[in-house]
Amino acid sequence: MYRYNQQDQAGVDARVAEFRDQTARYLAGSLSADEFRHLRLRNGLYVQRFAPMLRVSIPYGLLSSKQMRMLAHIARKYDKGYGHFTTRQNIQYNWPKLETVPDILADLATVEMHAIQTSGNCIRNITSDPLAGAARDELVDPRPYCELTRHWATFHPEFNWLPRKFKLAFSATTSDRAATRVHDIGIHIVRNAAGELGYEVYVGGGLGRTPIIGQKIRDFLPEADLLSYCEAILRIYNLLGRRDNIYKARIKILVKEMGLAAFAEQVEAEWQRIKDGPLKLQAGQLEAMKAHFGSFHYDASAAADQSYAQRLERDSAFAAWTKRNLQPHRVDGYHLVFLSLKARGVAPGDVDAAQMDAIADLADRYSFGELRATHNQNLVLADVRQQDLYPLWQELVRLNLATPNIGLLTDVICCPGLDFCSLSNASSIAVAEEIFDRFESLDYQHDIGEIKLNMSGCMNGCGHHSVGHIGVLGVDKKGEEWYQITLGGSSGNDASLGDRTGPSVERAHIADAIQTLVETYLELRLNEDESFLDCYRRVGMPAYKRRLYPEAA
Secondary structure (H helix, E strand, O other): OOOOOHHHHHHHHHHHHHHHHHHHHHHHOOOOHHHHHHHHHOOOEEEOOOOEEEEEOOHHHEEEHHHHHHHHHHHHHHOOOEEEEOOOOOEEEOOOOHHHHHHHHHHHHOOOOOOOOOOOOOEOOOEEOOOOOOEOOEOOOOHHHHHHHHHHHOOOHHHOOOOOOEOEEEEOEOOOOOOHHHOOEEEEEEEOOOOOEEEEEEEOOEOOOOOEOOEEEEEEEEHHHHHHHHHHHHHHHHHHOOOOOHHHOOHHHHHHHHOHHHHHHHHHHHHHHHOOOOOOOOHHHHHHHHHOOOOOOOOOOHHHOOHHHHHHHHOHHHHHHHHHHEEEEOOOOEEEEEEOOOOOOOOOOEEEHHHHHHHHHHHHHHOOOEEEEOOOOOEEEEEEEHHHHHHHHHHHHHOOOOOOOOOOOOOOEEOOHHHOOOOOOOOOHHHHHHHHHHOOOHHHHHHHOOOOEEEEOOOOOOOOHHHOOEEEEEEEEOOEEEEEEEEOOEOOOOOEOOEEOOOOEEHHHHHHHHHHHHHHHHHHOOOOOOOHHHHHHHHOHHHHHHHHOHHHO
């Protein structure tokens, strides 16, 4: 993984000292709340419903075991003993005291972490495929490209006061696991017909109150031009993006109103002006960054192991877990292992301090001291030998991290909702728990198959409800919690926005509504191989709507 150099460390340490002074001045009354607001947001600090919330950056989701232990320490010392992993591969602390936040940032700096630009109208955390570097379907490892982009974006003076927040995501696989087309810029690393590496670039995606799927702005951008082309896009957005209306300030609105062709023309003109300047990547830069992500020394004998197959035959619970929570590794004899953060009675994405420490130990023991956070709010150990899967699973069972539900109905993406967020209109966590209880039977879930259920407590869409196969959005009706439902969304290669079913459903009946939709799918599907999404796209909304609103039929 990327390691800080002296300049990196000095920059982060200086930011800690700067924010410590700003916080002290605010608490002493010499900085107003309005003056402090922009400063704290640039350091990941929000004011939530009950307490401040600190969002810590995890670039492209990659963590060392040492960093994970520091996150556990912070949860234990400064919070209520846990953290919350988000859909942007970050971690949030919901209960820090304002006066302790500079101390938290100082502790983070000792393990090469920070909260810089995790909020505010700037370029946010760069995200990517959580299986990067180990996935079997990967063209190249996208993480060096993410890190080069992060270097360019962090502290960028021209883009520190954008019209609105800005998000980038990278993918280098045949299956988009990074939701690139719902980002302001989505980048697919590809090869052209001549075999040259480059980028397929999408622009203008985003969720929230006006969800839009990003459009392709360039079929092929040469490898060396990554930063200059991103710079050109950001400059046009910074110049033309609206600043008079927060709800129309995202680049997605600008691209939609201008039209892709007109926007692309302006980007192209700006890019031609700057593309041969200092932002052009040199071969030495790329190779130096790639060296940070070199391959581990894999065990050549791992593929010859016979114990794994024997364990599968003897232990049905272990076999059920391997079916859902493993992915093939690019090296034979190794597996990618998902740690489910969606256990019964636990808020999706939450991990307590004891679990964090134990996960760090497991990463050291089984996965070269590294782990990843996913945008589905789970964790991954990416380099586990086949013979180590059974003892690892036993440890995960003990830690309540072995729920075999990855990709199933109870693997819910869920924002904190009304429990914490000052913007939320309705509960999310409690509803997710009700749905878990309703569909807890693993046999039933396996019969249903893959369904992405995404839930947000407000229009900001932090739970990505707009691109869920089933999306649930909390709304306020005269002080009561109601929920709108959408069907048919996707954040993958076939990215699409869900269609609204009709009138919202009251809080007491939302779990019933989800069950009705699932049962309707089971009746309508052609066979067990037809997924919920494929079935919905084949039959359309009317059949589901009739079952969900029988009184209107």
